[in-house]
Amino acid sequence: MRLRDHVVVVTGASGGIGRATAEAFAREGCAVVLAARREEALEATARECGKHRGARTLVVPTDTTDAEAVEHLARRAVEEFGGIHVWVNNAAVNAFGRFEDVPLEDFRRVLDVNVMGYVHGARAALRVMREQGRGTLIDVSSVVGAVTQPYSHPYGMSKHAVQALGSSLRQQLYVEGVKGIHVCTVMPATIDTPHFQNAANFTGRKVVAMPPVYSPERVARAVVKLVRHPRREVVVGPAGRALVRQSRTAPAVAERVMARQTEKTHLSRKEEAPATHGAVHVPIAGEGSVHGGWGGRRRTGMRRAAVAAALAGAAVAAGRRTGRGAPGC
Template identity: 60%
Template sequence: MKVRDSVVVITGASSGIGRATALACAAQGAAVVLAARRRHALLEVARHCEAAGGRALAVPTDVTDSGAVQALARRAVGRFGRIDAWVNCAAVTAFSRFLDLPLGDLRRIVEVNVMGYVHGARAALPYLRDQGRGVLVNVSSIVSAVPQPYTQTYCLSKAAVRALGTSLRQELRLDGLKDVKVCTVLPATVDTPFFEHAANYTGRKAKAMPPVYSAERVARTIVNLLRLPRREVVVGTTGRSLILQSKLFPGFAERLMEQQVDKTHLYLTVPARSGPGNLFQPAPGTGSVSGGWHGRRQTTVRRIASLGALLAGGLVAARRWWRPDASGADRPRNRIRT
């Protein structure tokens, strides 16, 4: 579809990827309907979107409230006449050992990250189906395919988002709605305020795990999906390499992720106050795209270094998998390492 003059609803639009996506769509001449909990933040994003050349409508919305999300869709249609695309981007997380995470916090993450997307899809799809065209974009994560420690609830929620997209694509094809597309985006680590706002019960301050990609890069991917929809897109060379490695050497990929997260996703010596972060109350302020982690497009040298490290790990795993027999010929080990 053409992004210019299209109508795009974006949840989680007050900061991070959602905000960057709103600005990118507006710069292409789209009308954007902005949803998040912080009204003052949405109004600021709306001003920036209009300054960029688009039209904007701010609708304060808690995505865990299905009625509010249905009202969001009605407001979008009432103002602009239709919905061409819907981007589910609102998300929260918690850093915690599984048994230390309060059950109420766990439920809240699932309500936002899973039910929020369900509410968005149920609000958007009736309009897209009636039109016979349109795009639903769900922002998942590479941890849906390569889970990590300390954010187990976030990982399971993003795996559910990925499964939701696959199932919806199948249903739409069975109904003959070939022009209603469902796309899933799997970013690697992105430079947003996400980590600063997260709930935390580890005693260690969270940080963005390198390499860090810019939110604008993810936003460009989403805009490109509106133009030319694809089933799934991984954002970040390292993310693609990790997913490939998890398929080829799952045991090694698990061990690599556990070590990387423990050493580089949480500060070793910087303490953090325990608490629910922005799970139940939005973060203060007017929001921002960046979290100050200096995310940028990787240079060629960094790409080669990252890919080389992953490939080297894969070769080590492969060498452990194969060993020579008495004749000197290589043969696989008898037991599977998982």
């Protein structure tokens, strides 16, 4: 499918998966509307998108918890580019801590951004898409939308809600006989973004990216692919796919596996961390970035090299066994 004429709105485009996704659509020659709280970071994203031939950008600073601001975002996209073909709900925040230790104002804010922000985005997007008769709404959820974690209770709750939102919207469009509008949910595993550094943290321990870590570009490619070939849900990352499968066949086992993995590898055993609200209430200043310094792209390359080496070794061994078994050949 040719995407060059598509208009794409991306929330949370100031960094991480959102910025990588915006750049991926810009690479396709799309008109990309960039939304987040940080105008400085959005301008940096726009500069990167502008490097691609045919790409057009529009920066609209937006707090997705404000329904009127999100409606304004949709209007600006239509006024500037004539419509909205793709809307990517991606803006999200996180708060780590024991259930009793996360301040209620942080707990509530995570749910407001991650759930109501997506509700506002979906309402604005679907209004335009219904008028057009076509469009794709993509919600970026998480593997924790299927298997929750200790220490990130509001985030896990919010991502389960995102799964439910996508499912219920698909059902509504189905019973109404709507054919041209698709609702897709993306469930990334651990991704190399600034998400973990920017999270609120009340654990007393430094939050680190839980391995295996994948690149945000991998998620962006999955999002672009969904526009061409819509699917209900897509899990990004082999480890994530394995865990989601396990959650469906052996949910109690999956819960225990995730609990152990989180305790051992998601919170540092060596580095302490002061209590912080992170970017939950106020965005981090600066131009933002796609990557968080966790080596997602490098680690993916290393895993692929290891698999290739193992397959090559197995092929050589199989060849030797075959040779020994057929001396007359």
